[in-house]
Amino acid sequence: MDDSLRSQPCPRQGPRDDSLRSQPCPRQGPRGLDIRIPIGLLFWITGLLLVVYGLFSDPAIYARSLGYNVNLYWGAILAVFGGVMLLLARLGARRGKTSARAAAGSGSPPKASSG
Numbered sequence: 001m002d003d004s005l006r007s008q009p010c011p012r013q014g015p016r017d018d019s020l021r022s023q024p025c026p027r028q029g030p031r032g033l034d035i036r037i038p039i040g041l042l043f044w045i046t047g048l049l050l051v052v053y054g055l056f057s058d059p060a061i062y063a064r065s066l067g068y069n070v071n072l073y074w075g076a077i078l079a080v081f082g083g084v085m086l087l088l089a090r091l092g093a094r095r096g097k098t099s100a101r102a103a104a105g106s107g108s109p110p111k112a113s114s115g
Helices: 036-056 068-106
Strands: none
Touching: 036 068
16 A cells, blocks of 8 residues: 555654554644635635525515515525634634644643543
8 A cells, every 4th residue: 555545644643652652633634724714715605695695686586485585594594603713713723732732742741631
């Protein structure tokens, strides 16, 4: 098998440190991309487009939906969901930075669990 296809150990773990192999390595995917960012942007932009369309469209097209402006309501729901995803991505990135700083500043290697 090609060496580039093998799973790489976590940066905090040495290549010969077998005691830490069982601990999960937090990864965000290829090149550190958090999946919540593109998903949040997709839903947020789609929601905003639906809200704008719902605000400026002809009210006569909503006769089939009992007069409810479905585009406006669902656009708001999608925009809120996208905003929550973006907020969670930002909070997750902030939490990752603080835990990386704490791990780098501790000076001692993590202890293996004896269990």
